[in-house]
Amino acid sequence: MRQNGAVTEDVQLTQPATITNDFSIVVATVNGTGSQTANLALLRALMKMGIPVNGKNIFPSNIQGAPTWYHIRLSHEGYVARRHTSEILVAFNQATVQQDIAKLPPGGVCIYNADWRTIPHRDDLVYYPIPVNEFVVRSGLKGKLRDYIANMVYVGALAQLLGMPLPALEEALLKHFNGKRKLAEPNIEVMHAAHAFAEANIVKADPFAVSPMAVTEETIVITGNEAAALGSIFGGVSFAAWYPITPSTSLIDTLNEYLPRLRRDPESGKATYAVIQSEDELAAIGMVLGAGWAGARAMTATSGPGISLMAEFAGLGYFAEIPAVIWDVQRVGPSTGLPTRTSQGDVMFTYYLGHGDTKNVILFPATVKECFEFGISSFDLADTLQAPIFVLSDLDLGMNNWTSAPFDYPTEPINRGKVLSAQEVAEHGFARYKDLDGDGIGHRTFPGNENPAAAWLARGTGHNEVPTYSEKPEDWLANMNRLDRKFDTARRLVPAPVLQEVEGAEIGIIAYGTTVYAIDEARDRLAEAGIKSSYLRLRALPVNETVREFIRRYPQVYVIELNHDGQMHKILQTEVPDMAAKLKSLAHLDGMPLTAKWVVDRLNGGSHE
Amino acid sequence: MSNETARPAAVNLVGLTKNDYKGTPSTLCKGCGHNSIVNQVIQIAYELNIRPQEIIRLSGIGCSSKSVAYFLGNTFGFNSLHGRMPSIGTGALMANHRLRGIGVSGDGDTASIGIGQFKHLMRRNLRMVYVVENNGVYGLTKGQFSATADQGQVLKYAGENQMPPVDICMEAIISGCGFVARTFSGDARQVRELLKAALSHRGTAVLDIISPCVAFNNHDASTKSYGYGKEHELPLHELGWVPVEEEIEVGAYEPGEMRVVEMHDGSHIQLRKLESDYDPSDRGAALSRLQTAADQREFITGLIYYDQSRPSLAELSDLTEMPISQLSPAQLRPRPEALDAVMAELK
Incomplete structure (x- = not known):
């Protein structure tokens, strides 16, 4: 076994002081090997330590055997956008190790399986080999369980190297296994063993560390899809029809998890809801409109390809004026595109979905809390406006875990709109x-x-x-x-835009949905560089006077979005044709969530002359 | 009509006249088979004392689908999209499971653009009568073949049909439908009896009604013409529906001459043997009989298949007695304590 710290002397000497709670980890594994258990345990433990942290699963459209990466960003400043680079690599996938190591920045860390015969060497990295097989064999587990348990080796090693308390991880694992200690125990054992190994055999040669931060308020950990489903339940959903499609499936899964418990008639014990898995998205939206017409609060959840199929019924819903709530958890198109990557690519299609003169109301949640809130308000809007309401979430928001303040019980009563007895x-x-x-x-x-x-x-x-x-x-x-x-x-x-106006700002930014995280961080960086910006976060279409006024106030207004064609930019140009020339498009889509660096580079590149 | 004004119109047990079951005047061609079907729906609704608010009308798009506008004008209805009646009906009948649907579709609406939804409706088995007004041709677009047209048939506009037909009854049986009948719009009595029986069925009941298109497909060589139907209709049995409150009379018949099918709601269908005894409860025999009819170009009519055992989707869904469309806000929204509990679990 190669010993730790295969680093050259001079790199060690130039190590900066400890970097605490401000770096990123990328875990490279093979999908279908249970690494999500390990990754979510790390994420949850860091969250519970009070450290602002975000996890993003960059996964393949595949059941088993293809490469997958999990990005964890820690930021004591509270930034949770994706970073353009990760300093720490957990290299557990031999098939991608070459490219994974190539991507590390100078001074980066590579934790890898010592059982591999070779690993690409770079002089400017710190290497920590861990004998994975040894722990796996020692666990006594057989077959697929060995794959699962192998992931706990990097959890233990990371915990030791970064200074994470083991009890926090144990608690996270127990939570993951729904409190079933018998299932969690083998994982915990391997984690401890790897921790002990690292303690005894590795000389730490990198600056990265974690440290608990003050927990100001209690937080929950939840995905956007789960939040949307809970919102829908507290919004009074009584009917859902759907066809499974990544990345929306977990939204309906969550309905199916909570409805049996939250929506039973107390006297008879019978269901006050129905969820139907339909034969396709055509039928799903057809059932939703049939139920909505008959008086149910009806919804569906889908993604781009499903929206394409729903075009026909969207026009009917618009024209016959039937309430419906349609969640589109966006993924990358055109066509099947990148089914497991995030995007904001369905904005224009959905806004005008339906042939003839059709236009639709769209909501844009940016946070899990807004997923919950729009889950509720979308039903009131659908009933009030007697129209299909589209809620455009995305894969990043919908499928990744986020921390949030606990959700508030709705203060407004259910509004069924104008219904005559x-x-x-x-x-x-x-x-x-x-x-x-x-x-x-x-x-x-x-x-x-x-x-x-x-x-x-x-x-x-x-x-x-x-x-x-x-x-x-x-x-x-x-x-x-x-x-x-x-x-x-x-x-x-519809929900009003969120405004952050800065005195003396020369540029305005308009964006919507999950680009908020990159933009918040980028605006701070720009401010440090002397560039003041004001920000309007759209939360719905159609726009109102607030948006028009915002555009009027700034000489240059950038519309930032995660699609290729600048779709919202085009919509806004038609909504405010008299000021269309002031609107500049900053659109980008490669399948990955937006980074602050991308925004800063575009806005600080002399483009607002 | 003039004598109707001379004396008060008769009312049925729910106080409605036959006129109350009419819709807007038909805009279909004079002599269209669909008009006859519309009249039979009006007639049986009157005879069955149907309360308009217990029913919903459903349809897709096409000449056939216009029919729903011409009957039960005081009943809620949804004239939906081409081939999509099943999904609209499924949503509506799940939202209010106390309702029954009367749906009218056509051969294009069912066997072409709507074949997928049709088959899945059979699987789900919602409580609705699914009438196919089947004429083998597209009327509104002026005379193309539909998927139920006979192989080798020649039409003026479309030429010769090279494709084998879709047999709607076979498709329904294969997909799990528990009430499958074929009839002829020219046989008003059989249409009425089958409609009545279909309304008593607990799930989806398919009536494949050969209904001639006088504009494009009524020449004698067409198996979907009046002339052909009148000459070739081969009823499997003489069929009568007997409501729950009426006695069935089997005594008057020779043993084996009368077959009685008890329906889920306690009503009965009496099937009087004609040339040979036919057992509509045998799924394999039903398919086999349909195949023989197709091979020999027989126009068999009657109740081809019946199975009351499968519950409807609404029955399977363990729904409350109160339709989910009528829940109060308090029933729709869980209480604050429920949210508190969920939030605690997510911490």
Whole structure:
């Protein structure tokens, strides 16, 4: 076995002072070997130590055997965006070790399996070989369990090298195994053994360390998809139909996990919800619209390819005015694209989804808390506006674990919008699409309404207010004009943008969703370099006057987004055509979450002359 | 019509006249088989004392799908998208499982663009009558073959059909449907009896109704013409539906002459043997009979397959008695303590 610290003297001598809670780790493994258990234990333990930390799983579209990387960033300053580089490599995948080592910055650390015959050598790195097989054999486990347990070797070694307390990791592992000590125990043992090995055999030659930080408030650890599902439940979802697709599947999985417990009728014990796995996304959205028309709070979750299939029904939902909530956890397209990588690539397609003159309301959550909140408010919006509401999350938000303050119970009561009872129909009469209130929104009745005058035939064909079928030009136009009024009503009902305006700022930034993390960090870096910026984070389409005013105030406004074509930039140009020339597009998509460095490089590259 | 104004119209047990079951006037061609089916739906709804609010009308797109506008005008309905009636119906009937659906589709809507959703509806078995107004041709687009057109058939516009037809009854049986019938819009009595029986079925009931298109496919060489139907219809049995409250009369018949099928809701279907005894409860025999009919170009009609054992999806879903579409806000939103508990677990 090669001993530790295969570093040259001079590199050791130039080591800077200890770097605490401000670096990144990348764990390179083979997928399907259970490394997520190890990675999540590390992540959770660091979170519980009060260190701002973010984990991102960069995984393949594959069940078993392909390379996967898990990025963990620690930042005492609180930044949780992806970093462009990681200082510590856990090299547990021989197939990628060459490229993984090549990516390390000078002074980087490589923890690797000592059983490998060779490993690429660089003079400017610190190497720590760990005899993985020895621990695996000693564990006495057989078959696939050996693969699983092997991952605990790097957990133990990292813990020792970085100074992580073992109890925090033990607690995280127990949590992972739902408190089942019998399952956690073999993992904990191997972790301890690797820790002891590192303590006895490795001379630390790198500057990286962790240290507990003051925990100011209690936090929860949750993925965006789980938060969205919980939000949907507290928003009163009663019907969901879906077709499995990465990266949205865990959203419905979470519904299926919590609904049986949270939504049973207390007297009969029976379900007050239904979740149907459909034959495709066409059927999923069809069922959702059928249920929404009948009066349920109905939703689906999908990703880009599913949105493509839903285009037909989206137009029907828009035109027949049927409430629905559609979560699009975005992945990289066009086509099948990169199914396991994140993107904001469905913005323009979804905004106009449906042939003819269709336009849709979209919400953009950026945090797990907003996933929860929009999970709730999307149903109120759908019922109020009598329209499909799209919620555009992404893989990074949806599938990765994030820390958050615990979610708050909704303060607003459930709002079912304008629904008439049999009695109300008897008193006021009923014409489905008549705009009585001037907001473009008619009144609905639900099938089963006992008043025969409440019945109406929903249709995607031309109709008048009553509604009966109509091909009259004046009926068509009146209906489309009313839908425009309704869309204008939506502008003031959707979540308002979040504004951070800085006195004396010369540039404005408009962005939405999970680019917020890179942008927050980049704005701090830019400020240090003397570049002040103001920031408007969009949380919905259509936009309102606030956005127009923001654009008016700044000479240059950059629209930053994680897609190739600058989709929101184009939408905003059409929304504010008089100021379109002020809007500059900063769009980037290679499958990875945005970094602060990318933003800083673009904005500090003399481009705002 | 003039004599109707002379005396008050008769009302049924729920106080409705036959007129109350009508919809808007039909815009289909005069003589279209679909109009006859519309009339039978109106007739049986009146006879069965159906309360309009217990039913929903459903359809896709096409001449057939327009039919739902022409009956049960006081009933909620959804004229949806081409081939997508099954998904809309599934969502609606899950949201309110007390409702029953009457859906009308066509051969294009079911056997072509909608074949996937059709087959999955059979699997899920929602409580709805699924009528296919089957004429073998696309009418609104002026005369293309549909997937149920006979192989070798010649049409003026479309030429010769090279493809084998999709047999809607076979597809339904294979996919798990528990009520499969074929009938002829020219045989009003059989259509009515089958509609009544289908409405008593606990799940999805498919009625493949050969319904001639007078504009594009009613020439004598077509197996979907009036002339062909009238001449060749081969009923498997004489069929009558007997409501729960009525006695069935088997005594009057010779042993073996009458077969009685008890339905899930306690009503019965009486099948009087014609040329030979046919057992509609035998899935394999049903498929075999359909195959023979296809091979020999027989136009068999009647109840081809019946199995009441499979529960509907709503029954399987352990739903509350209260439809989920009618839950109060308090029933929709779990209480604050529930959120507190979940948050505690996530810490």
